[in-house]
Amino acid sequence: MVQELLLEIKDLEVNFHTYRGIVKALNGVNLKINKGEFFGLVGETGCGKSVTASAVLNLVQNPGQIEKGEIIFQGKDLLKMDKEEIREDIRGKEITMIMQYPIAALNPVINNGEQISEALIANKNMTKDEAKKRTIELLRDVNIPEPEKIARQYPHQLSGGMAQRVMIAMMLSTKPSLLIADEPTTALDVSIQAQVLNLLKDLVVKHNTTIWLITHDLSVVAETCDRVGVMYAGDMVEIGEVNQIINNPRHPYTKGLINAIPSEQSRELIEIKGSVPDLVEPPSGCRFHPRCNYAKPICKKAKPQMLEIEKNHFAACFLYGKQREE
């Protein structure tokens, strides 16, 4: 199957200029997302997953700054586009995002139906009646029972799962090519998690939407994604198809993450020793080396490059390829 490229991030660097110094949040991130794919981005809190997503939407807030890199979406470099142009043509129309806390992400004083029809009127130039009708259809699409009733209710009257569906309906209202889901299930309980994930999976098939899922939960990724990227401290450390990552992780960090999931054989939790580095003064060379069991002298000196270890499976580590000999 020939994959068509939808989004490509090249060498993206984002810094936050704070009182304590410059926080190097993204240290040259490379990423490709194909059309119609369910892509997962995994990593610990603070590793730069969400910053990457906000950079794509041009929503990096002060004091954050995109220092260099390219974000090529449908053949155009978003970083070279005018800010107003991105707001009008890309954000909300081509790329949308759903958030972690669905109830907080809905305006508390506007009822659910109006939030969606508002977006339709603004982005699709629909009349009020058309928008209302479409809203009900959208709510039905995301498996909401009694959509007419839910549309009249306010966000605080919904459960977390319902609110997340309303949110998904709202973000799908403009038929975006890319839907970014930033920890969409973290605030939901496990049974609802599965429902929401299945819904997202259906949407990929039904609407031919590409979904970029951001999460810290490997089990969520294992369940849903086609391809996975693993991030650590602002670096992309491993990218591959989901079974390659889960069954045969190559980067020591990914191995650690997977070992940390309790399995049937061993009830013991195996942690990755140490903690996430301070990004004001990140470790030299490979940012993972202070916590790595396989660290070699070279790891302190140079940053490892992404290397294709097997087909479609990349890792940035000196344990592999030509880099190994040094």
Added chain:
Amino acid sequence: MNKDISQNWIASWQKRHSSEVSDVKETLYLIKKSPMTMIGLAIILILVTVAIFAPYIAPYNPVTMNLDKRLAPPSKDNLLGTDELGRDILSRIIYGAGVALKIIFIVLAIDLPLGILLGLMAGYFGGWIDEIIMRIADIFMAFPRLILAMAIGTALGPNLKNTMIAIALTMWPVYARLARGETLSIKERTFIEAERALGSSNLKILVFNILPLCFSTLIVRATLDMGNIIRIAAGMSFLGLGAQPPTPDWGLMISSGRNFLINQWWVPTFPGFAILLTVFGFNLLGDGIRDISDPHLRRGKK
């Protein structure tokens, strides 16, 4: 047949607006449960009614002098007595309600939009816009409100219109600061981020997402301030800076009647009571509105 259609229409309207209807019902229920709010509401409603229907209610013309009946004590003819020029005090108080409400209305009509506009801008855009607006607000807040209003009133010349301008100029920083504070906290909330992710413009976010959430705070503050506005206006009239004779203004009535307090107590006392009662009413109502708009007290039914 016709009746059927209209009934159907009512039923469908009720169904379509069920959440709004139950909201209004709950508000009424909460007002009923709080006796203090009821009293405040009653006082204000009476005040408004009296002000609107003053020409029909008042027994005498408020400015017609009757020197034969100077300083007459309360009696059947003049329920609250007459003042030093023989004018009926009750009639003057009744007409004074209209003057007081006019002052409140105009001051708030200037201050609320001005304060909201400046506060939203300062809070939302931050940076130098914030800095300029808020430092100007600080200058206004640095002086005691009554003193500043007096100074502005004196500079503009003593009359009712200038009093209102003076009070308005001293009050807007309160609303600007409130609106700014609310904006600062609201703009960090996730649904604003979601709105941005949908590609909404700054203007749309400000008007549709931030403004409605500022309203409840500002309305409560404005209701509580209505009492303050009357007090300041009365104080300025008392000092001769506000309404000029023969306007039936409560502050002015106290001012001109204060010489008679010992022997003809009714002349300054009744307008004083009018001010007291009105301020009291607005404060009770303001407190009540604050409690009712508190989401913790509401438990919306499905």
